[in-house]
Amino acid sequence: MTVTDAKVIIALDFDTEEQVFDLVERLDPKTCRLKVGKELFTRFGPAIVKRLVSSGFDVFLDLKFHDIPNTVAKACLAAADLGVWMVNVHASGGPKMLEHTQNQLSQLSHAPKLIAVTVLTSMDQSQLDSVVGNTTLNQQVLKLATITRNAGLDGVVCSAQEASMLKRALGKSFELVTPGIRPLGANQDDQSRIVTPSQAIVDGVDYMVVGRPITKAEDPVAALTAINQEIAAAMH
Numbered sequence: 001m002t003v004t005d006a007k008v009i010i011a012l013d014f015d016t017e018e019q020v021f022d023l024v025e026r027l028d029p030k031t032c033r034l035k036v037g038k039e040l041f042t043r044f045g046p047a048i049v050k051r052l053v054s055s056g057f058d059v060f061l062d063l064k065f066h067d068i069p070n071t072v073a074k075a076c077l078a079a080a081d082l083g084v085w086m087v088n089v090h091a092s093g094g095p096k097m098l099e100h101t102q103n104q105l106s107q108l109s110h111a112p113k114l115i116a117v118t119v120l121t122s123m124d125q126s127q128l129d130s131v132v133g134n135t136t137l138n139q140q141v142l143k144l145a146t147i148t149r150n151a152g153l154d155g156v157v158c159s160a161q162e163a164s165m166l167k168r169a170l171g172k173s174f175e176l177v178t179p180g181i182r183p184l185g186a187n188q189d190d191q192s193r194i195v196t197p198s199q200a201i202v203d204g205v206d207y208m209v210v211g212r213p214i215t216k217a218e219d220p221v222a223a224l225t226a227i228n229q230e231i232a233a234a235m236h
């Protein structure tokens, strides 16, 4: 159930509904997908998700669930009831949580894609060292992506810096969703592992999450168009 083959997922990280719909009303559901994250969902709840879904967009509900298996599976079933296209959990919730959630969703006739976050793109090696010792970013991403693939999920959230490694190790059909996308010259903000849209395509990324380079641009629609053009050029 999808309306587009667009690779860009716009992160709607705004704090008012006016800002959200000022942008969304200027967007075409054929040229992008939309992401509702923790801030928007906490402020405006399921109503804003339903409104975006009924406007014809593929919506990624990014709440990064991380809890015991029963709780996460039930939360993902609730997300499915909203009609979203994609939902995510933290892979570090472990194989049982991943398998149970995937099994529950797969019983639905129209299940959203289920993906798992590996290592947040804001993390660098020293941040990782302070949480998990004796491992590199690539090793930790590969470990979490492997348990995710083995649990039958559709893919992972990772940095595009890990994309070619993961495609080689886990196969082409295991989908990679990559935030931390920055066109050349864009502000890095709080991201650590950043990649340009064209490099992400070359490395095999399936979907890229882009927030501030679009939402904070003087002309967000022009910024999206430029990124879509960069992607199209890299695909040829």
Ligand SMILES: O=C(O)c1cc(=O)[nH]c(=O)n1[C@@H]1O[C@H](COP(=O)(O)O)[C@@H](O)[C@H]1O
Pocket: 011, 013, 037, 062, 064, 088, 117, 119, 120, 121, 122, 157, 158, 179, 180, 181, 189, 191, 209, 210, 211, 212, 213
């Ligand atoms: O799951 C996510 O979407 C996500 C995972 C991750 O590792 N890093 C990450 O930045 N994100 C989200 O992707 C978006 C990135 O936004 P920008 O940095 O503004 O492009 C934000 O909404 C984050 O919550």
